[in-house]
Structures are given as C-alpha cells and as structure tokens.
Amino acid sequence: MEPVVTIEDLHTDIALRHGVARPVGGVSLTVGKGETLGLVGESGCGKTMTALSIMRLLPPGGRISGGSIRFGDADLVTADEAGMRAIRGNRVGMIFQDPITSLNPCMTIGDQVAETVLLHRDATRAQARARAEEVLELVGLPRARERLDSYPHLLSGGMRQRVVIAMALACEPELLIADEPTTALDVTIQKQILELIDELRARLGMAVILVTHDLGVVAGHTDRVAVMYAGKIVETGPTRDLFANPRHPYTEALFRALPENVDSGRELYAIPGMPPDLSNPPTGCRFAARCGYATDQCRAEEPELTGTTHPFACFHPLGAAEQTAANPRTEVADPKNGAALLDVRNLVRDFPVTSNGVLQRRIGTVSAVSDVSFSVSTGETFGLVGESGCGKSTVGRLLVAEDNPTSGSVTFDGTEISGKSDRALRERRRDFQLMFQDPYTSLDPRMRVRSILREPLAIQRRGSAAEQERAVTALLDEVGLPRAALDKYPHEFSGGQRQRIGLARALALRPKLIVADEPVSALDVSVQAQILNLMRALQREHELTYVFISHDLSVVRYIATTIGVMYLGKLVEVGPAEQVYSTPAHPYTRGLIDSIPLADPEREQRKEHTGVRGELPSAMRPPSGCRFRTRCPLATEVCAEEVPAPRRFSEQGQLAACHHPLRPVV
Amino acid sequence: MTAIPADGDDAALPDSAGARGGLGRALSEFLENRLAVVGLGTVVLFILFCYLGPLVYHTDQTHLELSDATLAPSLAHPLGTNEVGYDQLGRLMVGGQSSLEVGIAAALLATAFGTLWGAVAGYAGGFVDAAMMRVVDALLAVPALFLLLFLSSIARPNVGLLILVIALISWLGPARLVRGEALTLRTRDYVRSVRLMGGGPMRAVLRHIAPNAVGTVVVNATFQVADAILTVAALSFLGLGIPPPAANWGDMLSNGINYTYNGYWWLIYPPGLAIVLVVVAFNLVGDALRDSFDVRLRRR
C-alpha cells in the first residue's frame, strides 16, 4: 500500500511561561492510501499536537523541533508557509471537534464551503457555489441549496459537523485528519458521522487519520491503530490484531478500564497515578511509574518500538497469560427490595417560550419532561440515560427540588418534595444531594477545599467547628485524597480529583440519595474508572441510593441496577439493567445500544448497521402519539394516533411504551 | 496487578508551588508585570510629593506677592511663580492633594454603591433588574460633565460636596459591570449548590458571587480614580471647580493658558503633565490588575 504520509521521529515543543513542554516526543507513523489510521490516547498524550503538526497549525508558542513529515514529495516540516497554504484544504483536509465554534457565525454556509474552492481552484464565484452545493449534498445535508444562504447557528450539531466535513473535502484531498470529530455529538449522530467518513473515504480514495480517545470508535472504524502515551507511540498495528493481542501494559490497562468489557460484579481497572509532566519527562519508559510490571530497567532505559507488523515499545510485553487476568471481584450492594425511597409520578415540566417582545407573548411550549413515572428503592442505582434534549437533566433538577414540575409529583421517603418552597425544604435537603458534571465549575475557585467541604455542614448547622473539622478530614479520607488537600484551591487539582471533592461535598450531610448528573462524562477513561469504583465503594459503605444520569449507556449498564431510557421528554423503557441492555423491548433502546461503539472489532463488524437514522425533532412541536415514530423503522399509523402506554415485558419489571415492541409482552 | 488505587499518596497531588491565597497570588503576578510596578511606583511617588512635599518644601500659598509675579524658574523657585506670585512647585504639590483626595474618595464611594446596586439587580433578575438598570441607563444618557456644570453653577462646591457629586455620577459604571458578573455567576454550578444544600440567597450573594466579582470591581475602581481626577481637572478648568485660593491642577492649567502667547511655559506644562502622569499611572495599575486576575482564573 503506497504511503500517503510518513512521519518520522517527530518532536514538537510548546513554549510555556516558564519552560518548555514537549507534547510530541518522537512519533513515527505511516498512513496508506485508502486506509484509516486511528490515533488513540487519553487527554495530554499528544495525539492532537501530532495532528496539528502535520498541518503546521500549532498554537502560539508551538514549533516542530525535530523529525520529518513526508507527504508526496514534500517535507512538511521544512516547507515554507506559502507551500503549506497550498496544501492545507487542498491536499490535506482537517476537521475539528466542536462544530459550533468551528464555523464562522457571521458567514453563510455556502460562502464558507465555497471559500475552500476559491482558495485553491481557479473558479468563478458561481462555480465555487455550485461545487459547494455539490459537496453539501455529498455529505448528506438535506435541502443543500436552501442552506447555502443560511447561517450556522440555525443548524443542529450533527448538521454543522457535516458542513465542516464538506469544507474539508471540497477540493478532494488525499489525506483527511479528523480530530475527535464526534466527541461533542450524541451517540446516534456520532454513528451517522463516522459512517459518513468511512463512506467518503472509500468514494474519494483518501487516507484518513482519526484522532480519538474512544477505543470503541477505533475498533469500528479504523484499519490500523497507534496508541499514544505521554508523547510517544507505545503500540501500533492492525486494529484487529491490536485488540485481540495487546502487547503494551498501557493498552491492556485501557481495555480493562472500559465499563463495557467488565461484568457488573467486578471492579473497573483504574490505572494508578497520573500522566507525567511533559516539561520535564522522566528518564526511561514514560509509563513505568504507573505500570504493574515495571522493573529497574524500565525506569532507566527508554524502550524503542520493536516489531514489524505490530510494533510495541516495552521491555515486558504481555503474553497471552496476563490478558486473561480478570479484574478483582467487588461486592455489589444488595438493594433492599422494599420501600421505594424515591417515587416519581406523572412528572411533567413544560417551559414557555416567549416572543421576546415587550408583551412577552407565549408563542409555544417546550415539553421537556412529559409524564414520566418511576421509582427507586433504597440501595439501588437507577441509571437515567438518553441523548441531548431528552429531558434527563431536567428530571435530575426536579428530583432534588431545584425546579418545580408543571404537574405530577416527586415523593422522597414518604414526603412530597415537589412544589415546596425553599424554606420548607431546608432541612429535608440533607437527605438528597446533587453531584455535578463539570469539575471546573462545580467548585468555587476562591474557596479552599476545607471551606468547600464545611459549607454544607455550616448551612445545616451540623456540629461545632471542631466536629466539622474532623468530619471534613474523614470525608477526604473516604474519597481517597490526602489531608494536605484541605488547604489547597480547586485549580490545583486535576479533573478527577475535583470530582472526588464534589463527591465528598455531596456526602458531607450523609444523604440517603445522591443524584449524579453526568459525573464522569468530562473525565478520561482511566480516571472515570477511579470515580466509578469510588462511588460503588461509598454506596456499600453508607447504604446510598444513586440516580446516575448519563448519556453513556455502557457506563450506565455497568454501574446501574435499573435503567431508564428517555427520549424527547418521555420515559420509553425502564427495567433491570441487564434485561434492558441485552434484551431491550423498545426500538429506540435497541438503536441506542447499536450506536455505541464497542471496543471489539469483531462485534463491531457483526453489528447489523441500524443505529438510529434521522434527526431529533423539535421539542416545541413533538410528534403526535409516540414521539420516536419519526425515526423508528417499525412505525405505523397507530404510532401517530395513540400515545403508547407502558407495558410489562418481564417478571422483574421491565416496562416499555411501544406499539411494536421487540419482545413479547408478559 | 495492583488493586484499586486511592488517589491517596501525596505524589499524586500536583506541584503546590503557587499554593498561596488568592490575593497573594494575584499580587505576585501583578508585581511581575513591569509596567504595573512603574504605575504603582508613580502613584506612590505622587502621593509622597503632594503630602510630604509641602512639609519639606515650604511655600506660601495664601498671601499674594505680586512683586514676584511670573518669574521664570530659578534656584529660589524651581518651577517659577504664577501671576499672583505663588511658587509653582509648591502650588503643584498642594494642588495635587485635592485632585487625589477627590479622585480616590469619589471612586471608593461610587464603587461601593454601584457594586451593591449591580449585585442586587443581577441576582434578583426579572422586573427588579430591568427597572434598576433603566435608571442606570437614564443617568448614563446625560453626560456627566453637563450635570456637574449645572450643579456647580448653582453653588460652587467644596471638597466634600464635589466628592459626593462625582460619586453620584460614577457609580453607574460599577453597577453595570457587577450586574453583568452577577448574571453570569448566578448560573454557575457552585452557586446552584448553595441552594441545594439548603442555603439562602444571602449566602449565595455574599459568600460566592461577591468574592468572585471582586476582581472586576477592583480593576474598575482604579479606572474610576483616573476618571475622577480628570473630571475634577475639567471642572476646575472650566472655572467651576473648588473656588480659590485653594490650588488645583485644573485651575492652574486654566490660568496658565491665558499666558500661552507670553511663553510662560512653566505655568502650563507642569500641571498638565502632572495630570497626565497620575492618570496614566492609575490606568497602568488597573490594566495590570485586570491581567493578573484574568490569568489566575484561567489557569486550571
């Protein structure tokens, strides 16, 4: 296979305020025509910097300090700027992560796509516009001609990403670099976009470099993989081979940290420690400090990539034996079957939409939550899962009485908490707490950890100052942080550590229920594993009940005992986790499960590529009858006429609301 | 393989070299900025010049000495004398006092009141916010100088009244700023959490919103001082500031301009330059403060 781009021993530096960081420390790669290379690693490993180096689009202070990048007959490291400009957008296209900010809000879509053509081809404006329309149709943008004159903010995330792809492909480049192209998108849209990239690659005969942190994406959409850690490639090879026989301990550790691979009864493997500081890289193997197999040799010498078809850089690569070692077993708390701790009945939350004029006329309603009912027993973990716009975050706010429902009730431990004033709820609030998603905004940057953790105790007037101090120290121990953390400020901690602090704060009042709103979505896989293990352990210790809200079904499957699936404000299916996951009754659940990229190339291939087609309808005008019918392959007339009622599908209480369920009713 | 890791060893914590309190860190970053140091130094110099200067360099600023009128700079009078015989250097020192006093006092008053107004409006939201901000808009629509001239024409103010009046007009800036901050901060997770823990709005505003808005407020306050000094000078120039024989830089400049064609440069440039230097100094300090607060919050 002829190589399209060959990178050899690439070194990239970034000048910091004090010192220099080296995010890329000697990377060598090849990508052949018509193949997709996956570049995978966690945040900070240097994969994005490598991608940006190819385009020579480094951030201010960045420069390539060594190595070569052969592309065709040019070396991109030494090419002059004019030469690079002729290549960018023309022979190499790049797409980025966030489609909202990647598009100029003040330029029409047509102009932005046509710009690529006008920059590199001798075309008239009319010709460029025609080409823009052609490319937009190619990427599957509906009503492409109309959209030429409209603006990005009117499109959905998936549509915008299609526009970004169109811009990159307008001149039919030889190489496409995609930097986390689907991370900011819903999982069902993600599947659509990844399949689009595959299809376009085949059609245009391109080479593709797919940069991502998601092993599932790599498993299903790449031919070869390179795993990066701390600025170096630790292992690379054909995808199937690498997934079937990982050789490097880091690769193996990543697999074992994935919830999808782990049975609920076992702990996730969480890699101890943190990645090294790249302004002062350690001698020897960069993974040695966190590796269970490390020896003195590893700490002294740096291993080189050895091997031809499946090279890896390690002195003690894995043999077949180590791979079968399973994660340790964990005790899963036994939910006390009995009284429901939380009971939600017919919950409805509508948001009025006003016309923004003086009179503030009501021109519509967003039906964010529509007739949702479920209950959670003590000791259970209820996983509420769904994509953006499904209403799960709104439900989360209703559960902790941050918001009041339009109708329906939320009953906690026998008392109704919906519709009550803050004053009435003040003391009850001890029993249910919220854990936030964003580790960067959930803690007050001006407060020390000690004050942050004492605040709930101070508000609820629990204990004297000395007692509070003791309680706070104990909390830190429980979440696995050192005592020294008490005097530090939030910005001195990593994302995972901040989530631990957030968890400790939620625990401070010894609540019975913790509602966790996407608690691990902003974290890397290995850190995610740490937090999930921690939450499990605390649940056992304190007999906690969790409501775990997430868009990530594989995480929810791992940690939840019961799963509830939401779509456009409705609870479409609910039941015991294993049942919902392995034998779903609702077509949306099925589609959602199919869309999740699994870190197993075999299973990915064997999937019947269904997923969920189409786009999310507007929440202001939801479809009549069953809200999912516009995207459902099984929809018939009755789906438009009648709202489906929940029906039972198993003894253990699996319920789904569908006219054409995938399982027989019980 | 090892079991579950607790993130429990000290090695896991990032380097705590910058672990001082918020203020300490902001201060050290501030001092790294050379321009900031220059600005701060200039302000201090002027304060010393205006308050300690007259104690060291005695001049008579109340009794006319017409025989000494408009003398060029010499050893006896390093900056010459003005048209009624007052020593210019001495007058510059004394004149600075009222400029600085009015400037700083008016700025503090304006900032305090404006912050309160803005915080209440921002946190309350809705109609209360709209009403309060319309008042601010209306007061902003009338240019300050016009209002001040009007009030001065009724009665020439003394220092206290001047401070009050300038503050009355300057509080609008901080009000707008703080309201903006309050609106943004209100939706932050850590402010939400206060309510979810059972805390009331007072706690949210005082313990979380106000401290996090402090940066903006302090920066704005320094700019207020600069603006106030300019306003006092303008008023004096237009003949409606503090009445004589009190010295004031704007007043000195206004007198000096009468002699533009006589070439008595020492009557014009010293007061003008003094104003420019002090105002530039405060602006430098304010700019540097803004940079140091910004960087700190952005460093994650």
Added chain:
Amino acid sequence: MTGFIARRLAQSIVVVLLVTVIVFILLHLLPGGPARAQLGPRVTAVAIANFNHEMGYDRSVPVQYWTWLTQLATGNLGFSVKLNQSVLSLIGERLPKTLILTILSTVFALIVAIPLGVVQAVRRNRAADYAITFWAFVFYATPPFFLGVVLIVVFSVYLPILPAEAPQSSSLGVILLQPAGLILPVLTLGLLTIAQFSRYMRSSVIENLAEDYVRTARAKGAGERTVLVRHVLRNSLIPVATLLGLSLPAIFSGALITEAVFNFPGMGDLFWTAAQTQDYPIMLGITVLVGLATVIGSLLADLAYAALDPRVRFA
C-alpha cells in the same frame, strides 16, 4: 430580530422619560425655583408669585411635570432672559456646528482607530503594539483642554500654520469654507476618541483571532491576510457599533471642553457660557436634548448591531 428591536425601542422610551424626570428634578433643585431661574436673582417675591401662578408652578408636582413634558414635546424648551432668545432658536443656531465637530472627529477617529487596533492585535506584544499602546495611554490620560493647548502651542505659536481659534461665524456655510480653523478642534476631540477605540478594537480582534473558526479558516489554506479581512475584521467590528452608542456621552462631554478651548460657537460653548452666567433655561434645554440624542444614538447603534450579527437577525 423584531423582538429585539421592539424590546430596545420600549426600553429607550422608558429611558427618555426617565431623563425628563431627572431634568425636571434638576429644575426644581434651583434655589428659588424655576421662577428665579427665569427672571433673574433680583426679582421680587410678588413677581415670583405671579410667575409661578402664570406658569403653573403652584400646582401639584405631577401636574407640573405633565405641563412641562407637553411643553417639551411641542418644542418649547424655555426662554433665556439673559440672551433674550428662545432656547430652541439658540440651540438651532449652535447645534449644526457641534454636529460638524462631533461627526468629523468621530469619523476621523474610526478611520484611524480601526486599522490601528488591527495592527496592534496582529503584532501583539511587539514593538508596534507597545508603541501604539503607549501613545494610546498618554492620549487617554490627557485632559482635552491640555491637549488642545499643546496643539495650539505647537501649530499656532511655534509653527503658525493653523489658527488657534475656530471660525466664529454664526453661519454654518462660512465655517465650512474655513476648514483650517476646524482642524485643531477636530484633532483634539478625535485623538482622545482614537485612544479608546483602538484599545477596544485591539482586544476585540485578539479575542476573535483566538476563536476556533479562525483555525478552521487556516486549515482551509487561507493566508493571514484573508483570515483577517474575511473572517476576523467583520466579526470584530460588530461590537464597535455598540461601543459607538456607549461613547456618545463621552463624546459630547469632550465636545464641550473642546469648544471651550477653541472658542468654537457650538452647543457646548453655549452651555458653558450659560453655566458661568447662571442661565438655567439654556442649560436645562441642552441637557434634555443631549440626553435624548444619546438615547437615540444608542438605539441606532444597537440596531446596527442587530443588522450586522446574523445570530440576532435570524434568531
């Protein structure tokens, strides 16, 4: 967008009404009340009483306010006893000249400040940036009266090429035929505005240069100049529209001082003379007018912003 416009319009009306209330309060702050203001300080008590009754100042406050408001609406801004002319006609004479001054200096400021700000942003933290920033700071801190004097000294005393006084004619046409006399005042007022605008433009461009869509444009192969002109400039200019609206009060204040320094027969000069002679009707009339002008200007600036930003235009 219609929603945005409607809201801003409603807000502006409220603000204008509030401005009239403020001026009304000022009217009644005068010692001796509006009677003394109109008739002068040596008026007798009987004359005051008659005046009050005639003008309706002895009725209740809300009624007075309403009367005064309707007077304003019909263009009756009061009468200056000292100059023996209606305030409206006085303003009518002076307004066009102030407009010339402010418009010329603002246009001048925009023409200079916008490219200057772009240059600063592109050569950030290099020699050009520091040099321009230094001068911006200096001009920002220079009181307009000092700047004016310095300019006079340089251009009228040492190099006598420009007149130190603005043309004194009461007719607009004559003034325009003597452009030399306008140069220094426009320069004075303009330089101060440039200092502020260039600083603002600089930070707007720096912010936009750091946005993701700039990176996308570069990834398409656009050169720095294309990026600047096609992407960044347009987006950076949008907030400048709002800035213009917000700067109007400052521009008017600056105009007042500039007119005083150069003896320019505009509205600001009129106001200053009125302040010195305690001619209150003129001051109040001008205050209302300036307030109104600022609110309208602000509204127009916001409308321009809405027209330029597609996110507001097609909400």
